[in-house]
Amino acid sequence: MDDDSNPPLMATYKHLFVVDGHPHCLDAAGDRDDNHECALPVIDLALLDKVQSVDIVRAASEWGFFQVTNHGVPQALLRQLHDAQVAVFRRSFQHKVSERLLDFSPESYRWGTPTATCLEQLSWSEAYHIPMAPATGDKQRRTSSFSAVIEDVSTAMSELAQKLAAILTGGLGGDAKADETMHRCTRDTCFLRLNRYPPCAMGSGAAFGLCPHTDSDFLTILHQHDDHVGGLQLLKGGRWVAVKPDPSALIVNVGDLLQAWSNNVYRSVEHRVMANATVERFSVAFFLCPSYDTVIRPRSSSSRHGLYRSFTFGEYRKQIREDVRLTGRKLGLHRFRRLPPSSISS
Ligand SMILES: C=C1C[C@]23C[C@@]1(O)CC[C@H]2[C@@]12CC[C@H](O)[C@@](C)(C(=O)O1)[C@H]2[C@@H]3C(=O)O
Numbered sequence: 001m002d003d004d005s006n007p008p009l010m011a012t013y014k015h016l017f018v019v020d021g022h023p024h025c026l027d028a029a030g031d032r033d034d035n036h037e038c039a040l041p042v043i044d045l046a047l048l049d050k051v052q053s054v055d056i057v058r059a060a061s062e063w064g065f066f067q068v069t070n071h072g073v074p075q076a077l078l079r080q081l082h083d084a085q086v087a088v089f090r091r092s093f094q095h096k097v098s099e100r101l102l103d104f105s106p107e108s109y110r111w112g113t114p115t116a117t118c119l120e121q122l123s124w125s126e127a128y129h130i131p132m133a134p135a136t137g138d139k140q141r142r143t144s145s146f147s148a149v150i151e152d153v154s155t156a157m158s159e160l161a162q163k164l165a166a167i168l169t170g171g172l173g174g175d176a177k178a179d180e181t182m183h184r185c186t187r188d189t190c191f192l193r194l195n196r197y198p199p200c201a202m203g204s205g206a207a208f209g210l211c212p213h214t215d216s217d218f219l220t221i222l223h224q225h226d227d228h229v230g231g232l233q234l235l236k237g238g239r240w241v242a243v244k245p246d247p248s249a250l251i252v253n254v255g256d257l258l259q260a261w262s263n264n265v266y267r268s269v270e271h272r273v274m275a276n277a278t279v280e281r282f283s284v285a286f287f288l289c290p291s292y293d294t295v296i297r298p299r300s301s302s303s304r305h306g307l308y309r310s311f312t313f314g315e316y317r318k319q320i321r322e323d324v325r326l327t328g329r330k331l332g333l334h335r336f337r338r339l340p341p342s343s344i345s346s
């Protein structure tokens, strides 16, 4: 490994570990139930029938997270992606910031949190956030074996995500409009994110690998490559619980768009990654997203009014970017809540 491959996280963010001249650490200790590992619901997709669909609907509404086995994304392909991902992150930092990864846009490489003003907003990680849409004039995506692997993984994950999204939208009763919205998610409107969490010398749990957030998409498919490096935690019943890594399974989580569309039936649950003092960690996330002009129209039911106003995915992303720029945090769906009728003055 090149010594110069790590982004300069310590040099850039060391000051956030000191507040008023005193060492500062995350207040994760206050909510620390991190030793508590949870067993996410596991759905065996080889047995996909009515019973499994009901289980998926239940897991998405009670947990917002579940795991799938026999998911159809070949294990050998995930291993190939892992090897290529490791090699890409091993290149020198200078190379990563200055070169385009293959033919993807230069902004796809990110590290740390440029907007962070406190430790709580810092993500101790580097990532390639890759739009699946081919760049204009881009005819050479498959010229390297790496881009071919990325294409194959994203095609397989996209098929899986669409299948699960169809089950989840179907699970709320027939609504043609849901189908229409889901059809606006094609592989090319989605994103693949390659994450690497470098060791953090300040100690395990001293920083977030990825600070608490909900995903801004319909559904996320996540693969953790190692069975011995944990770090992912989710908020369950007001407490942070750790997810036990299982590289043979894929983790699925509901994103903000599905929560809004389903009128809070499905839950986009906050999750985070804790940094580790000695070992690095890799993961890959596939985000099922529609085109930016797609309107998310929260369904209303006889029992519940629409909790959110309609918005386009482009509007949602823009608002998040703006909130992060101005406040350091994503405010997410709170911004799009419909005001209760009593609070609207005439
Ligand atoms: C600073 C931030 C960027 C981010 C939202 C956040 O407040 C914290 C987590 C970030 C993250 C990580 C996963 C996804 O890539 C992302 C789109 C998301 O939903 O949360 C990003 C956000 C972003 O890049 O806007």
Ligand SMILES: O=C(O)CCC(=O)C(=O)O
Pocket: 193, 195, 210, 215, 222, 224, 232, 271, 273, 282, 283, 284, 285
């Ligand atoms: O690395 C992980 O386990 C989680 C990644 C994640 O939450 C994300 O990329 O949105």
Ligand SMILES: [Fe+2]
Pocket: 213, 214, 215, 271
């Ligand atoms: Fe996430």
